Amino acid sequence: MFRIFRYPPGETGFGVGEHTDYGLLTLLAQDQHGGLEIRTPTGWLSAPPIPGALIVNIGDMLDRLTGGVWRSTPHRVVNNSGHERLSWPLFFDPAFDAVVEPLPGFPPRKRRPALGRRQRPRPHRHLQRLPPRQGRQGLPRPRRHHDRIAPLISS
Numbered sequence: 409m410f411r412i413f414r415y416p417p418g419e420t421g422f423g424v425g426e427h428t429d430y431g432l433l434t435l436l437a438q439d440q441h442g443g444l445e446i447r448t449p450t451g452w453l454s455a456p457p458i459p460g461a462l463i464v465n466i467g468d469m470l471d472r473l474t475g476g477v478w479r480s481t482p483h484r485v486v487n488n489s490g491h492e493r494l495s496w497p498l499f500f501d502p503a504f505d506a507v508v509e510p511l512p513g514f515p516p517r518k519r520r521p522a523l524g525r526r527q528r529p530r531p532h533r534h535l536q537r538l539p540p541r542q543g544r545q546g547l548p549r550p551r552r553h554h555d556r557i558a559p560l561i562s563s
């Protein structure tokens with residue numbers, strides 16, 4: 409699945425909150441404004457744009473295929489550049505009904521602890537149902553990862 413994301417300028421907070429990608433691999437191109445951050449065992453690391461380079465994110469399914477030897481990378485985006493930011497992720501995901509088990513030669517179970525501070529599994533945001541425009545009793549709906557960025561195309 410290929411998507412284009414637009415992060416408006418002047419946003420406070422995270423354009424995309426901390427998450428891991430669901431699939432096998434994500435190839436990510438980002439424009440010159442930066443904002444992508446990667447969680448490492450020693451803290452958040454910024455992944456500034458390098459002209460001509462793509463970011464490769466390991467997703468949860470590759471983590472699982474390798475028994476946790478290759479870890480899915482927690483990451484987030486904060487666009488405090490003052491400019492509109494564009495990014496172009498290409499997600500390589502298995503079919504939703506694919507059975508994904510560790511490959512021969514890899515540990516049968518995922519090793520713990522995880523890099524991130526996820527304590528319980530969450531459905532991937534692409535699989536979560538979109539919330540209603542307005543919350544119950546007219547309360548504003550809670551902010552979600554991709555609320556404030558507009559997918560320009562998605563195929």
Ligand SMILES: O=C(O)CCC(=O)C(=O)O
Pocket residue numbers: 413424429436438444483485495496497
């Ligand atoms: O916009 C970005 O740089 C990253 C987006 C992202 O992490 C995602 O869509 O999974």
Ligand SMILES: [Fe+2]
Pocket residue numbers: 427428429483
């Ligand atoms: Fe991501």
